[in-house]
Amino acid sequence: NRYYDLHITNATNWPGPDGVRKHAMLINNQFPGPTIEAEWGDYIVVNVYNDLQDNGTSIHWHGIRQFGESNQDGTNGVTECPIPPGHMKTYSFHVTQYGTSWYHSHFSNQYGNGVLGALIVKGPASANYDIDLGPYIISDYYHETADRLHLQAELARNGPPPDSDNILFRGKNINPDGSGRGSYDRLTLTPGKKHLLRLINASVDNSFTVSLVGHNFTVIATDMVPVQPTIRKSLFMAVGQRYDVIVTADQPVDNYWLNVTLEANNNCGRSRNPYPAGIIHYEGASPTALPTNRGTPIVATCTGETGFTPVVPRNIPPNFFRPSDIASNTLPIGLNIVNHTTKGQIFSWHVKDTPISVEWGHPVLEYILEGNYSFPAAINLIQLNQKDTWTLFLVHSSLSLPHPIHLHGHDFLVLGLGTGTFDPQKHLPLLNYSNPVRRDVEQLPGPGWAAIAFKTDNPGVWLMHCHIGWHVAMGLGVQFLERASEMRVLMKLDQVVPNCNAWREYERVGN
Numbered sequence: 001n002r003y004y005d006l007h008i009t010n011a012t013n014w015p016g017p018d019g020v021r022k023h024a025m026l027i028n029n030q031f032p033g034p035t036i037e038a039e040w041g042d043y044i045v046v047n048v049y050n051d052l053q054d055n056g057t058s059i060h061w062h063g064i065r066q067f068g069e070s071n072q073d074g075t076n077g078v079t080e081c082p083i084p085p086g087h088m089k090t091y092s093f094h095v096t097q098y099g100t101s102w103y104h105s106h107f108s109n110q111y112g113n114g115v116l117g118a119l120i121v122k123g124p125a126s127a128n129y130d131i132d133l134g135p136y137i138i139s140d141y142y143h144e145t146a147d148r149l150h151l152q153a154e155l156a157r158n159g160p161p162p163d164s165d166n167i168l169f170r171g172k173n174i175n176p177d178g179s180g181r182g183s184y185d186r187l188t189l190t191p192g193k194k195h196l197l198r199l200i201n202a203s204v205d206n207s208f209t210v211s212l213v214g215h216n217f218t219v220i221a222t223d224m225v226p227v228q229p230t231i232r233k234s235l236f237m238a239v240g241q242r243y244d245v246i247v248t249a250d251q252p253v254d255n256y257w258l259n260v261t262l263e264a265n266n267n268c269g270r271s272r273n274p275y276p277a278g279i280i281h282y283e284g285a286s287p288t289a290l291p292t293n294r295g296t297p298i299v300a301t302c303t304g305e306t307g308f309t310p311v312v313p314r315n316i317p318p319n320f321f322r323p324s325d326i327a328s329n330t331l332p333i334g335l336n337i338v339n340h341t342t343k344g345q346i347f348s349w350h351v352k353d354t355p356i357s358v359e360w361g362h363p364v365l366e367y368i369l370e371g372n373y374s375f376p377a378a379i380n381l382i383q384l385n386q387k388d389t390w391t392l393f394l395v396h397s398s399l400s401l402p403h404p405i406h407l408h409g410h411d412f413l414v415l416g417l418g419t420g421t422f423d424p425q426k427h428l429p430l431l432n433y434s435n436p437v438r439r440d441v442e443q444l445p446g447p448g449w450a451a452i453a454f455k456t457d458n459p460g461v462w463l464m465h466c467h468i469g470w471h472v473a474m475g476l477g478v479q480f481l482e483r484a485s486e487m488r489v490l491m492k493l494d495q496v497v498p499n500c501n502a503w504r505e506y507e508r509v510g511n
């Protein structure tokens, strides 16, 4: 067993990494929080102390499947009520996967205040390496508090969300204002060796493309799914996604920029830092000099990576889409944006007669999931009662911004995705059933569609949501109640929801 204590505290006037004091929330006074490390098969036990003055909290173990342990998922409002200030909750869970992930507060947009850290499970790798460099968290950074940003994002309605003030590499970067405050992160490689780098995009809003000047990445895992080693010059990382990559130090001894590039039209977020970068330093090179070569400019998109082959195949039969199956086994989910005049922009998911279901004669389900806290207890639940493979067609027609969609308790197969309108005639034959990319976050293009499939092999309550911080907070999500009668720990939702209502006011408490 691995034991950890996490103390979450307010840090007023925290001298942030780039020299701008801000109101933050820190774990054990660190940013990022301490790395949680375990071996494949371990039990992880974490005491989370809410030492905040006036906010609830909860910690979600992103990407951990929590088999039979849905109540350890740390998703307040879904699997638990927030931990009140002055209280402690012990989470204990089994790690059945290995690879790279992270943990973060799932309370409103709170992880944007700093409540996050890396979570690493050691296990076999699909290619050899010499040195494990550990987690490499890249995260956008804001000088405003998460609550204020949330408010700004709501007020912006369909306008652009707030720009990030910086993008940090392992919690560091210089301030892009030219003042020289802050410092670059410098990570050391040993010449000639192969290094495992565990890339994590722990941002609130910025999805981006990562590249290392003069080097390739050999990808060996997508999120926590081991894949056949695949060489890439650059990698797009949506919010929440991870890549385990091997970097071979086979270039001249020097310093190299590890660049983050945002898509030019700002559809994947904007940052005030025009050249976010960290330094990859070869042992023996100047410990202070900056790299000289910016590298060939990368044309960054907002599009999820495809083409990785999971080492353990989990394909689904193509004849899955016999017309008789369609009606019972597929679930079209349309994403709609509802503007509430009193509350700003509130997102909602509708399971409704999207063009797909009309095409297939799917019964019209009207789950209207509004994040305004006024819905009756059961209305934002979709019940999946059979043990089966479900295909979700996520259709996003209303905004040009993509959404990084994350599913709790599962990894899913990305059968296909594309921009524009989903056309069953055209797109269904293009879906990939033979060992498609598997992961726990995928970028839903906007406007566009994504077809993802998962097995209901994990009875519990699971949230699926957009991982953009303020979108989570605004309710852009849907809950699956999976094989409720087989849940090992039965959560009494009708009791949980009224209890959580008592916490509603805390959601809006700013610093």
Ligand code: C2O
Pocket: 060, 062, 063, 104, 106, 240, 406, 408, 463, 465, 467
């Ligand atoms: Cu990274 Cu719902 O979480």
